[in-house]
Amino acid sequence: xxxxxxxxxxxxxxxxxxxxxxxxxxxxxxxxxxxxxxxxxxxxxxxxxxxxxxxxxxxxxxxxxxxxxxxxxxxxxxxxxxxxxxxxxxxxxxxxxxxxxxxxxxxxxxxxxxxxxxxxxxxxxxxxxxxxxxxxxxxxxxxxxxxxxxxxxxxxxxxxxxxxxxxxxxxxxxxxxx
Numbered sequence: 001x002x003x004x005x006x007x008x009x010x011x012x013x014x015x016x017x018x019x020x021x022x023x024x025x026x027x028x029x030x031x032x033x034x035x036x037x038x039x040x041x042x043x044x045x046x047x048x049x050x051x052x053x054x055x056x057x058x059x060x061x062x063x064x065x066x067x068x069x070x071x072x073x074x075x076x077x078x079x080x081x082x083x084x085x086x087x088x089x090x091x092x093x094x095x096x097x098x099x100x101x102x103x104x105x106x107x108x109x110x111x112x113x114x115x116x117x118x119x120x121x122x123x124x125x126x127x128x129x130x131x132x133x134x135x136x137x138x139x140x141x142x143x144x145x146x147x148x149x150x151x152x153x154x155x156x157x158x159x160x161x162x163x164x165x166x167x168x169x170x171x172x173x174x175x176x177x178x
Contacts, residue, residue, distance in 0.1 A: 001061060001062060001063070001081065001084045001086065001091065001122060002063075003016065003063035003065060003081075004065075004117055004121065007065070007113050007114065007117055008113075009109075009113055009116075010109045010112070010113065011069065011070055011109060012067065012068070012069055012106060012109040012110050012113060013067075013068045013069075013073075014065040014066065014067060014068075014079050014110060014113060014114060015065060015066050015068065015073075016065065016066070017053075017054050017057070017064055017065065017066050017078070018054070018066070019051055019054060021050070021054075021066055021075040022047045022050040022051050022054070023047055024074070024075040024098065025045065025047075025050045025075060025078070026044075026045055026046050026047045026049075026050055027098070028077070028096070028097075028098035028099065029044035029045060030044070031098065031099045031100075032098075032099045035096060036160075037134075037159065037160060038096075038131075038132065038134065038135045038137075038138075039094065039096050039135070040131075040132065040157065040159050040164075042159070042160060060082070061082070061084040062080065062081040062082035062083070062084050062091065062092075063080075063081050064078050064079070064080050064081075065078065065079045065080075065114070066078060067079055067095070067097065067101070067106060067107075067110045069101065069104070069106055075098070076097060076098055076100075076101035076106060077095060077096050077097035077098050077101055077106070077107065077110070078095065078096055079093070079094075079095045079110045079111060079113075079114045080093065080094040080095060081093055081114070081118065082094065083128070088126070089123070089124050089125035089126060090124060090125065090126040090127065090128060091118060091122075091124055091127060091128070092127070092128040092129060092130065093111060093114055093115065093118070093127055093128075093129055094129065094130075094131075094138075095107050095110060095111050095138075095141075102137070107137065107141055108141050108144055108145065111141060111145060112145060115127055115145065115171070115176065116176075119173045119176050124173065125172065125173050126170060126171070126172055126173070127147075127170070127171045128168065128169065128170050128171075129142050129147055129169040129170075129171075130166050130167065130168050130169070131166070131167050131169075132159075132164050132165065132166065132167065133152070133165055133167055139167065142169045145171070146171060146175055146176070146177065147169035147170065147171045148169060148170055148171065148175075149167060149168070149169055150168045150169060150170050151167075151168050152165050152166070152167050152168070153165065153166045153168060
């Protein structure tokens with residue numbers, strides 16, 4: 001799936017990740033040692049890993065977009081589309097915010113913008129979101145956007161060496177009211 005060049009609305013913008021974002025991207029994980037655990041990645045990225053991820057973006061079926069706020073172009077976090085299954089008309093969304101960008105509903109607005117695009121321009125019929133039971137921010141965001149919790153997959157994944165439950169959410173195009 002091809003990423004949009006940019007999306008903007010409701011005081012938030014999504015744009016392509018740039019090499020200049022690498023320091024702030026990596027700093028978010030240093031500033032919040034729990035971030036990597038909450039979003040289910042095995043190792044916190046350093047700047048070199050972020051630059052590699054940006055350089056190899058075309059090798060993935062999904063994409064990551066930088067989240068920015070207001071008139072600023074400063075990096076605040078990432079909105080993610082992954083587990084893309086075009087033959088089934090579905091994909092999974094995710095997000096994370098740097099510690100300095102939390103508490104102002106920025107994640108909610110960014111994911112809403114992305115869901116609008118996925119249902120509208122990309123023509124998906126279903127969007128999924130998964131998280132662990134410990135990720136309160138993602139659980140609240142999914143609920144506020146109208147995702148339905150479809151179940152808890154017990155000990156579905158091994159993250160950082162320990163089994164974790166995964167909370168599964170789904171949202172259908174006809175349920176999307178925005």
